Amino acid sequence: MAYQALYRQWRPMTFAEVVGQEAVVKTLKRQIETGRIAHAYLLCGCRGTGKTSIAKIMSRAINCQNPNHGDPCGVCEPCRAILAENTLDVLELDAASNNSVDNVRDLLEQVRYPAQVGRYKVYIIDEVHMLSSAAFNALLKTLEEPPQNVVFILATTEPQKIPATILSRVQRYDFGRIPAPLIEERMTLALQKLNIIAEPEALQMVARAAEGAMRDAFSILDMCVSSTADGALTAAIAREVLGASDRDFLFAFGEKLAVSDMAGIMHAIDTLMRAGREPQVFLKELTRHVRALLAVKALPENAAALLEITDEDEKRYRKQADSFTSERLLRMMDELMRAESEMRYASAPRVGLEVAVLRACAEQKGEDTAALLERIATLETKLSAFIGQVGSGQLQPVQPQQKADTKPQEKVNAQATVADKAKSTPLPPTDEQAIWEEMLKLIAKTEPPLLGLLKKERFVGSQDGVFRVQVAFERKDFTLLQLNKPARRDVIARALSEVAGKPLAFEAVLDGDGGAGKEDKLREENLRTLTSTVGRDLLHVDENDKL
Ligand SMILES: Nc1ncnc2c1ncn2[C@@H]1O[C@H](COP(=O)(O)OP(=O)(O)OP(=O)(O)O)[C@@H](O)[C@H]1O
Numbered sequence: 001m002a003y004q005a006l007y008r009q010w011r012p013m014t015f016a017e018v019v020g021q022e023a024v025v026k027t028l029k030r031q032i033e034t035g036r037i038a039h040a041y042l043l044c045g046c047r048g049t050g051k052t053s054i055a056k057i058m059s060r061a062i063n064c065q066n067p068n069h070g071d072p073c074g075v076c077e078p079c080r081a082i083l084a085e086n087t088l089d090v091l092e093l094d095a096a097s098n099n100s101v102d103n104v105r106d107l108l109e110q111v112r113y114p115a116q117v118g119r120y121k122v123y124i125i126d127e128v129h130m131l132s133s134a135a136f137n138a139l140l141k142t143l144e145e146p147p148q149n150v151v152f153i154l155a156t157t158e159p160q161k162i163p164a165t166i167l168s169r170v171q172r173y174d175f176g177r178i179p180a181p182l183i184e185e186r187m188t189l190a191l192q193k194l195n196i197i198a199e200p201e202a203l204q205m206v207a208r209a210a211e212g213a214m215r216d217a218f219s220i221l222d223m224c225v226s227s228t229a230d231g232a233l234t235a236a237i238a239r240e241v242l243g244a245s246d247r248d249f250l251f252a253f254g255e256k257l258a259v260s261d262m263a264g265i266m267h268a269i270d271t272l273m274r275a276g277r278e279p280q281v282f283l284k285e286l287t288r289h290v291r292a293l294l295a296v297k298a299l300p301e302n303a304a305a306l307l308e309i310t311d312e313d314e315k316r317y318r319k320q321a322d323s324f325t326s327e328r329l330l331r332m333m334d335e336l337m338r339a340e341s342e343m344r345y346a347s348a349p350r351v352g353l354e355v356a357v358l359r360a361c362a363e364q365k366g367e368d369t370a371a372l373l374e375r376i377a378t379l380e381t382k383l384s385a386f387i388g389q390v391g392s393g394q395l396q397p398v399q400p401q402q403k404a405d406t407k408p409q410e411k412v413n414a415q416a417t418v419a420d421k422a423k424s425t426p427l428p429p430t431d432e433q434a435i436w437e438e439m440l441k442l443i444a445k446t447e448p449p450l451l452g453l454l455k456k457e458r459f460v461g462s463q464d465g466v467f468r469v470q471v472a473f474e475r476k477d478f479t480l481l482q483l484n485k486p487a488r489r490d491v492i493a494r495a496l497s498e499v500a501g502k503p504l505a506f507e508a509v510l511d512g513d514g515g516a517g518k519e520d521k522l523r524e525e526n527l528r529t530l531t532s533t534v535g536r537d538l539l540h541v542d543e544n545d546k547l
């Protein structure tokens, strides 16, 4: 089995497993026990303190058939369906990468379908402060007149960026940093499972370094664990992981940045990732390192006190700072900080880290880095591809089949001709189209919300038993992702198979580059296809007439 980072293994599944956040947990549990569920919640607080975890627990708890003191049971049908992401009753949107009004509209469109397996439809919008103002307005409209049995759970690290109009319509919960002793306890549990015994001092050091974020604690612990031998996590190991070795690494990294050693940088990042480091955590450390370099440049002497470092370290920073201009350091700082906020929720944070660091490098060299810029462009392309990643991993547009549907008005004339001819010599409906439509009818009965998603997209035919819809580019982050979830694909494939009486599969693919130009081209192509079809039919009819 692939190694799973500790923080993932230890995501709390019940309120009982949540550490700290007592006030939040107590109130939410009471609401569930008494059935007084609010329409909208806002979970605020530092990163890695349990917001997303609690949102997920809530989504199950309010739908659970046998809640245990407000905790989800984990075994009833709704609990299982939600855990397996098997239902459209609980929908998540990561506003960091899907912040447009279209993204929100697609999500809200699902509001009109009642919950299927549970009682409530739950919308989890993570990093909600990233929504565009148009998107906020769309959300506000729904919050103003909340539909029955719909619950919004919004999470953010930056509540000050949420419009007051939204704030006034949500129940707000503030998540505090998690006290070190609680972090230590939870780490101890994780270590027990791994049969590792830790020196108390080692745990204290890790907890302190995590600054109240449980996820960071687990990430650091992961590194410690990979350096332990004989099942013992000593203070020396923790010190090594946290301190000197990390600093050495950062100084070495700094040297590579100074000489814009791209290959070296990529290798170093690779080494880090192999060691199980979190791109975000490293980015934070790198930012701190660059800040220290800036500080020693700004302060001709005695920066040690300000930076809380030793005099010896100060010397080291000074030496490295000499290889940079202040302007360059400032630019790097800019890049790194921007990346920190951008990639927090990216689905491929490593690529985000690479792009940020290469950018930080590239800027200083100016125009003589054409090749480098090209590499960055490649990385950026990769990054956006990753972000729009679909389960199938297949993003190529599928060529429309002959009878692929186009916008009706574009083919009115051609259609009329086809229809006229069809009367005299009935064309058998293209099988796949008929199967597709029958399947939609079936889904309309069993899974109306799914129909809502499917209807908007273009059916582009089948190949080797795989039926495909082409999802418009602007819906790639929501609809495409939803339709390609294995469970969802299964439902559609089963319905198709039922209709056709043979096993069929389904997948959603992305509409090429999604630009308007592309759509025009497709339309043109469809028209041409239709014209040629009509042409052949005419020929056929002529022959009939002769007979
Ligand atoms: N209060 C907590 N109790 C137990 N574990 C926690 C807690 N908070 C965070 N964790 C650990 O950290 C991981 C990430 O937590 P979660 O995603 O809930 O944080 P978050 O507050 O949403 O962070 P972010 O703001 O970065 O999205 C969890 O999988 C879990 O391992």
Ligand SMILES: [Mg+2]
Pocket (backbone or CB within 6 Å): 051, 052, 053, 126, 155
């Ligand atoms: Mg979160």
Ligand SMILES: [Zn+2]
Pocket (backbone or CB within 6 Å): 063, 064, 065, 066, 067, 072, 073, 074, 075, 076, 077, 078, 079, 080
């Ligand atoms: Zn349950």
